[in-house]
Amino acid sequence: MGRRVAIVGTGHSKFGVRxxxxxxxxxxxxxxxxxxxxxxxxxxxDLVVTGYVGGWSSEGLAPVVIMEYxxxxxxxxYRIEAACATGSAAIKAAHxxxxxxxxxxxxxxxxxxxxxxxxxxxxxFIGRAGNYFWEFENFGLTFPGYYALYATAYMxxxxxxxxxxxxxxxKNHYYASMNPKAQFQRKITLExxxxxxxxxxxxxxxxxxxxxxxAAAVVxxxxxxxxxxTDSPVWIESIGASIGTSNLSxxxxxxxxxxxxxxxxxxxxxxxxxxxxxxxxxxxxxxxxCFTIAEIMAxxxxxxxxxxxxxxxxxxxxxxxxxxIPVNLSGGLKAKGHPLAATGVSMAVELANQLLGKxxxxxxxxxxxxxxxxxxxxxxxHYAYVxxxxxxxxxxxx
Amino acid sequence: MGRRVAIVGTGHSKFGVRxxxxxxxxxxxxxxxxxxxxxxxxxxxDLVVTGYVGGWSSEGLAPVVIMEYxxxxxxxxYRIEAACATGSAAIKAAHxxxxxxxxxxxxxxxxxxxxxxxxxxxxxFIGRAGNYFWEFENFGLTFPGYYALYATAYMxxxxxxxxxxxxxxxKNHYYASMNPKAQFQRKITLExxxxxxxxxxxxxxxxxxxxxxxAAAVVxxxxxxxxxxTDSPVWIESIGASIGTSNLSxxxxxxxxxxxxxxxxxxxxxxxxxxxxxxxxxxxxxxxxCFTIAEIMAxxxxxxxxxxxxxxxxxxxxxxxxxxIPVNLSGGLKAKGHPLAATGVSMAVELANQLLGKxxxxxxxxxxxxxxxxxxxxxxxHYAYVxxxxxxxxxxxx
Numbered sequence: 073m074g075r076r077v078a079i080v081g082t083g084h085s086k087f088g089v090r091x092x093x094x095x096x097x098x099x100x101x102x103x104x105x106x107x108x109x110x111x112x113x114x115x116x117x118d119l120v121v122t123g124y125v126g127g128w129s130s131e132g133l134a135p136v137v138i139m140e141y142x143x144x145x146x147x148x149x150y151r152i153e154a155a156c157a158t159g160s161a162a163i164k165a166a167h168x169x170x171x172x173x174x175x176x177x178x179x180x181x182x183x184x185x186x187x188x189x190x191x192x193x194x195x196x197f198i199g200r201a202g203n204y205f206w207e208f209e210n211f212g213l214t215f216p217g218y219y220a221l222y223a224t225a226y227m228x229x230x231x232x233x234x235x236x237x238x239x240x241x242x243k244n245h246y247y248a249s250m251n252p253k254a255q256f257q258r259k260i261t262l263e264x265x266x267x268x269x270x271x272x273x274x275x276x277x278x279x280x281x282x283x284x285x286x287a288a289a290v291v292x293x294x295x296x297x298x299x300x301x302t303d304s305p306v307w308i309e310s311i312g313a314s315i316g317t318s319n320l321s322x323x324x325x326x327x328x329x330x331x332x333x334x335x336x337x338x339x340x341x342x343x344x345x346x347x348x349x350x351x352x353x354x355x356x357x358x359x360x361x362c363f364t365i366a367e368i369m370a371x372x373x374x375x376x377x378x379x380x381x382x383x384x385x386x387x388x389x390x391x392x393x394x395x396x397i398p399v400n401l402s403g404g405l406k407a408k409g410h411p412l413a414a415t416g417v418s419m420a421v422e423l424a425n426q427l428l429g430k431x432x433x434x435x436x437x438x439x440x441x442x443x444x445x446x447x448x449x450x451x452x453x454h455y456a457y458v459x460x461x462x463x464x465x466x467x468x469x470x
Numbered sequence: 471m472g473r474r475v476a477i478v479g480t481g482h483s484k485f486g487v488r489x490x491x492x493x494x495x496x497x498x499x500x501x502x503x504x505x506x507x508x509x510x511x512x513x514x515x516d517l518v519v520t521g522y523v524g525g526w527s528s529e530g531l532a533p534v535v536i537m538e539y540x541x542x543x544x545x546x547x548y549r550i551e552a553a554c555a556t557g558s559a560a561i562k563a564a565h566x567x568x569x570x571x572x573x574x575x576x577x578x579x580x581x582x583x584x585x586x587x588x589x590x591x592x593x594x595f596i597g598r599a600g601n602y603f604w605e606f607e608n609f610g611l612t613f614p615g616y617y618a619l620y621a622t623a624y625m626x627x628x629x630x631x632x633x634x635x636x637x638x639x640x641k642n643h644y645y646a647s648m649n650p651k652a653q654f655q656r657k658i659t660l661e662x663x664x665x666x667x668x669x670x671x672x673x674x675x676x677x678x679x680x681x682x683x684x685a686a687a688v689v690x691x692x693x694x695x696x697x698x699x700t701d702s703p704v705w706i707e708s709i710g711a712s713i714g715t716s717n718l719s720x721x722x723x724x725x726x727x728x729x730x731x732x733x734x735x736x737x738x739x740x741x742x743x744x745x746x747x748x749x750x751x752x753x754x755x756x757x758x759x760c761f762t763i764a765e766i767m768a769x770x771x772x773x774x775x776x777x778x779x780x781x782x783x784x785x786x787x788x789x790x791x792x793x794x795i796p797v798n799l800s801g802g803l804k805a806k807g808h809p810l811a812a813t814g815v816s817m818a819v820e821l822a823n824q825l826l827g828k829x830x831x832x833x834x835x836x837x838x839x840x841x842x843x844x845x846x847x848x849x850x851x852h853y854a855y856v857x858x859x860x861x862x863x864x865x866x867x868x
Contacts, residue, residue, distance in 0.1 A: 074472060074570035120713070130606075132598030133553055133716065136852045140716040146732060148711030150559035150853070154548040155531055161548035164572075165563050172472035172569030173867060174562075174709075200530030208528075311572075313546030315518070318531065318538040334544060454534045455548070469571060 074171030074469035078298035078305030079461070081110025081291035082421040087409035088255040089187050090285035095134050096141035099183040102289035102414075103142045106179065110291035111301060114142075117291075118175035120149035123162035123182035123413035127197050138183065148175075155201045155450030156362065158182060159288070159416020160457035164311050166292050171469045176297045182417035183287040194283050201451040203318045216280055216363065218320070218452045220272035223365035225326035227274065232368065232383035234274050238265035239386045240364035241278045241406055248403025250435040255284050255409030279364040284409030288417035290424070295465070306424040309443070309462040311470045312338030316453040327380070329453030332373035336447070339458040340375075342470065343443075350375045350445075351397045354460075356426045356437035358419040360449040361404040370447050371399070374458070393437055401426065401435045416457065419446040423461045439463075472569030472867035476696035476703030477859070479508025479689035480819040485807035486653040487585050488683035493532050494539035497581040500687035500812075501540045504577065508689035509699060512540075515689075516573035518547035521560035521580035521811035525595050536581065546573075553599045553848030554760065556580060557686070557814020558855030562709050564690050569867045574695045580815035581685040592681050599849040601716045614678055614761065616718070616850045618670035621763035623724035625672065630766065630781035632672050636663035637784045638762035639676045639804055646801025648833040653682050653807030677762040682807030686815035688822070693863070704822040707841070707860040709868045710736030714851040725778070727851030730771035734845070737856040738773075740868065741841075748773045748843075749795045752858075754824050754835035756817040758847040759802040768845050769797070772856070791835055799824065799833045814855065817844040821859045837861070 083105025090098055099122075107114065122135035131137060135151045154161035159182035166178040186194055199214040207213045226232055242262055248254035265278035298305040316331035317323055323330070340347045345354075357374070361367035371382035376397055385391050391399040402408045402422040405415060423444035425431050442463035449456050459470075481503025488496055497520075505512065520533035529535060533549045552559035557580035564576040584592055597612040605611045624630055640660055646652035663676035696703040714729035715721055721728070738745045743752075755772070759765035769780035774795055783789050789797035800806045800820040803813060821842035823829050840861035847854050857868075 074572065129602075130598060131602040132595070133600070133602075133849055133852055136713055136849065137601060137716040139713050140720065144713070145715050145720075146712055146729070148562075148733075148736075149713045150550055150552040150556075150563070150711075152548055152550060152563075158548075164546075165548070165550075165566070168563070168566040168570045168572050170570075171572065172566045174472065174566050174569065197530070200528060202531070203535060204527075204529040204531075313548075314544055315534055315537050315542070315547045317543050318535040322538065322543075331544070335546075338546075451531055451534065454531055 075173060076295040076307060076466055076469055077167045077170045077292050078307045079290050079420060079424045080293045080298050080301045080305055081106045082424050083109060083289040084253050084418060084421045085287040086253055087284050087286035087411060090185065095129060095131065095183060095185050096138045098185055098285060099138045099181050099287045100142050102287035103181050106289035106291050112177060112291065114144060116177050117144065117147055117179050119166060119169050119178040120144055120147050121162045121166045121178060121180045122151045123158040123417060124151055125153055125158055125184060125412040128186050128188045154455040156412045157416060157448045157450035157455040157457045158413035160446065160448040160459055163416065163420055163459065164313065167308050167470055170292055170294050176294050178292045179289065180292065180417055181287060181289040182414035184411035184413050185285045186283045186411060187285050206319060216272035216275055219363040219365055220275050222326050223274050226365060229327050230380040230383065235262065235266065236383040236387050237279050237364040238262055240361060240367045241265045243392060244361060244400050244404040244406040247401045247435045248407030250432045251403050251408060254403040254407055255282055256407045275363055281362045281405040281410040284411040286409055286411035286414045288414045288421050290417060290420050304428055306427050307462045307466050308470045309460040309466040310339045310342035312336060312458040314456050318454065328369050328373050329449060329456060331453045331456035332447060332449060335456040335458040336374050339460050343460045347375050353441055354397060354443050354445050355439050355441050356401060357397055357399045357445045358402060358422055359399055359447040361400060361406045362410060374447055398437045401437055416448040419448060427461060427463050473571060474693040474705060474864055474867055475565045475568045475690055476705045477688050477818060477822045478691045478696050478699045478703055479504045480822050481507060481687040482651050482816060482819045483685040484651055485682050485684035485809060488583065493527060493529065493581060493583050494536045496583055496683060497536040497579050497685045498540050500685035501579050504687035504689050510575060510689065512542060514575050515542065515545055515577050517564060517567050517576040518542055518545050519560045519564045519576060519578045520547065520549045521556040521815060522549055523551055523556055523582060523810045526584050526586045552853040554810045555814060555846045555848035555853040555855045556811035558844065558846040558857055561814065561818055561857065562711065565706050565868055568690055568692050574692050576690045577687065578690065578815055579685060579687040580812040582809035582811050583683045584681045584809060585683050604717060614670035614673050617761040617763055618673050620724050620767065621672050624763060627725050628778040628781065633660065633664065634781040634785050635677050635762040636660055638759060638765045639663045641790060642759060642798050642802040642804040645799045645833045646805030648830045649801050649806060652801040652805055653680055654805045673761055679760045679803040679808040682809040684807055684809035684812045686812045686819050688815060688818050702826055704825050705860045705864050706868045707858040707864040708737045708740035710734060710856045712854050716852065726767050726771050727847060727854060729851045729854035730845065730847060733854040733856040734772050737858050741858045745773050751839055752795060752841050752843050753837050753839050754799060755795055755797045755843045756800060756820055757797055757845040759798060759804045760808060772845055796835045799835055814846040817846060825859060825861050
């Protein structure tokens with residue numbers, strides 16, 4: 073009933089420690105590229121959706137500052153936040169506006185400048201993205217601590233090892249070494265990871281994604297407009313989303329993220345993908361590897377592996393190019409970097425370019441099915457978004 | 471092309487200093503009433519959109535805490551923020567999802583608990599809702615200061631007086647005295663306002679809206695579902711929105727809010743309302759009277775009065791029931807209270823009940839055209855939303 077929606081332009085800043093720019097300048101690196109890539113003029117944009125978690129800066133209305141700097145004052149707009157899944161939530165909201173006929177062209181930008189000196193510290197601030205008053209105040213859980221609970225339970229239940237976790241890091245640093253936008257561009261060995269210091273047992277320094285400044289942007293358009301603008305639209309085929317429990321004490325287990333599983337089921341159902349064998353329909357995946365254990369849980373929540381067998385996929389190197397399904401060819405959050413709200417939009421940029429065969433040699437997935445999947449988590453499964461992108465016009469809106 | 475969307479249930483907490491509840495409890499007062507009013511079960515809700523500015527609490531993911539408390543874990547959802555226009559932006563996003571066919575039933579809740587002890591203080595925090603690094607850091611502008619700039623310019627240019635501003639306060643306290651949900655329930659005299667202390671000349675204590683805790687919620691549904699659920703849907707007829715400049719130095723004048731004017735033009739155009747004579751089409755308005763001058767500028771930005779003549783409407787008591795158009799019969803932000811993100815949703819609740827003839831005696835507008843308008847501003851016109859609600863099914867989606 074709604075209209076189909078496509079990505080018609082993408083932009084991506086260099087991720088890293090970006091003390092050379094302020095927030096609007098950083099956002100503009102992505103916005104200006106996306107607008108130029110789409111071949112549109114600013115006046116054609118009907119809606120701007122800004123993904124921004126913030127808290128790093130005293131700037132109260134960063135999206136308004138960004139829009140003024142980008143020459144987009146006057147447009148309808150708002151800010152979206154869904155913790156680290158913000159970027160995907162922003163894409164959903166802009167998608168819905170276009171599908172509804174409320175906009176023909178929308179700009180989505182995700183931006184974060186985490187290395188600005190915050191009060192409280194970045195680590196404390198991110199630690200609040202669970203249940204603050206019970207878990208953080210009483211138990212002092214930080215984010216590595218949250219994911220270490222999962223990593224420990226998963227090892228105990230299924231027999232995964234610290235080496236398995238480190239193998240995720242080795243893969244993602246390997247692909248990041250070919251991505252000029254990535255924060256880290258050096259390959260690492262298994263030993264580098266295994267010998268790095270513990271942050272929260274069993275997670276070591278190289279199991280953790282870094283603190284990143286960065287921005288990513290996409291221009292979305294309705295079917296009619298997209299087909300005028302480009303010969304190579306990348307369609308949003310389906311979106312699944314779910315909110316998890318706030319309190320971890322209400323989770324029934326600690327070896328997968330229920331919200332991610334629900335979001336995947338919803339996305340697969342809408343796209344007509346068999347949830348028992350999704351890899352048959354997909355060419356490439358970007359998943360939320362804020363910690364290495366998170367990528368392994370993602371394999372299972374997305375149905376790439378059976379429950380309890382996700383670690384075997386990385387142990388057997390089946391998520392490299394040539395394996396069952398290549399995952400995080402961008403370097404992932406782990407090595408490309410994780411500027412919270414930019415991450416979901418960055419996944420969209422990466423997957424659009426993968427599907428179009430436009431990424432760097434050595435990290436380009438072979439495209440056969442013409443479909444790609446993004447898995448984006450907020451908190452420890454407090455928010456989950458799964459988005460399927462396609463080269464073929466979908467049967468129905470997302 | 472999209473689907474029509476209607477309000478099918480409303481809920482509203484008592485506004486005020488609510489030290490008796492925490493954030494999820496406060497939100498639940500509105501959510502539970504809205505769900506009961508709609509006559510739906512929780513499992514029928516396809517999307518939850520939470521409006522929350524926050525910053526008052528250390529709780530990082532308040533929307534997730536609220537959804538767990540409300541029994542809505544598992545649903546797709548995200549948080550929207552557009553400063554004090556957050557509530558209207560949240561309604562737009564939920565509207566778009568339903569119009570697009572991505573959801574049949576959506577819950578929108580706006581909540582704020584501003585009286586929790588924040589760091590920095592509430593006044594400093596709100597002062598950041600302009601351009602922080604230039605205006606706040608350099609000039610120390612607080613929010614009363616921002617609107618005092620407008621109040622001063624308006625008096626100088628058009629000859630309005632401090633009495634005219636106070637007359638807005640007298641009207642809004644008068645109607646709040648009949649609204650059991652309002653923070654202030656005592657009428658005031660012109661002398662009370664005129665003799666109150668200056669906060670930022672010419673604005674006095676009684677020209678300013680208070681610091682408020684509160685929540686409001688609406689259940690939205692698609693045309694097909696709405697007509698099954700209720701004989702009295704209130705339709706979202708049209709939505710207009712605009713982002714203003716961040717820097718006040720880039721505004722061309724200080725006697726109206728350009729973003730509000732643009733948002734109104736957009737909403738009128740979509741609804742087929744003559745922007746030269748909108749009062750002919752409307753029965754009642756809720757406008758963003760964070761300060762009394764803001765209500766007078768709203769009269770002009772919405773076209774209720776000619777440019778420079780808005781103050782005459784209140785001087786002649788033409789925005790009471792029986793006048794040209796009754797405005798803020800809820801008591802407005804001024805006297806009902808202004809829990810930032812709850813405000814736009816509260817406007818929707820009030821106008822739905824006004825259109826249905828369901829508000830308290832003495833503050834019920836006569837309903838002839840079956841149309842009502844909400845005007846919701848973020849910052850000093852940094853965001854603007856104008857939403858038109860109607861008893862008649864609109865010709866097309868909003």
